[in-house]
Amino acid sequence: MEINVQSADRQLLLELSGEVDHHGARDALRELELAVDAALPARLVLDMTGVTFMDSSGIALILRAQQRMQLLDGSVLVCNVPPQARRVLDAAGVGRLVTIR
Numbered sequence: 001m002e003i004n005v006q007s008a009d010r011q012l013l014l015e016l017s018g019e020v021d022h023h024g025a026r027d028a029l030r031e032l033e034l035a036v037d038a039a040l041p042a043r044l045v046l047d048m049t050g051v052t053f054m055d056s057s058g059i060a061l062i063l064r065a066q067q068r069m070q071l072l073d074g075s076v077l078v079c080n081v082p083p084q085a086r087r088v089l090d091a092a093g094v095g096r097l098v099t100i101r
Contacts, residue, residue, distance in 0.1 A: 002050070003028055005035045012041035017050025020085070025057035029064055036068050044069050046078045054085035059092050066098050077101065 001024030004015040012035055018024060036044065044065055051058075066076050076098045081089065089100060 001025075001028055003031050005031070007035070007039040007041065010039075010042040011045060012036065012039045012043070013045045013047060015047045015050065018052060020048075020051055020054040020058035020061065022055075022057050025061045029061055032061070032065055033068065036065075036072070040072060041069075042072070042074045044074060044076045046076065047080050048078065048082065048085055049080040051082055051085050054082075054088050056088070056092070058085060058088060059094055062089070062094055062098060075099070 001016065001018035001020060006013040014032060014035065016028065020028065046062065046065060062076070062078060069076050078098055078100045081100060089095065094100065
């Protein structure tokens with residue numbers, strides 16, 4: 001799994017690509033936490049355009065991102081979610097906790 005990080009105007013963009021499974025999510029979480037700590041953003045955008053597979057580990061990643069951003073009084077947007085990953089998020093009801101577009 002690869003993550004591209006961009007930060008501007010208190011918005012942090014993480015572009016995820018590859019498989020968001022147990023191994024990928026663990027590394028992604030580490031990168032996410034470092035990026036959030038460095039940028040202290042008001043908004044975190046998780047762009048999932050390049051995600052080829054996601055399991056429940058991806059849910060955990062998104063929920064952890066939401067927790068971190070709540071501590072900063074910030075928000076999370078999950079965007080460009082592929083159909084397979086969207087089914088996983090919808091089944092878990094993640095859309096009730098974070099904005100998914």
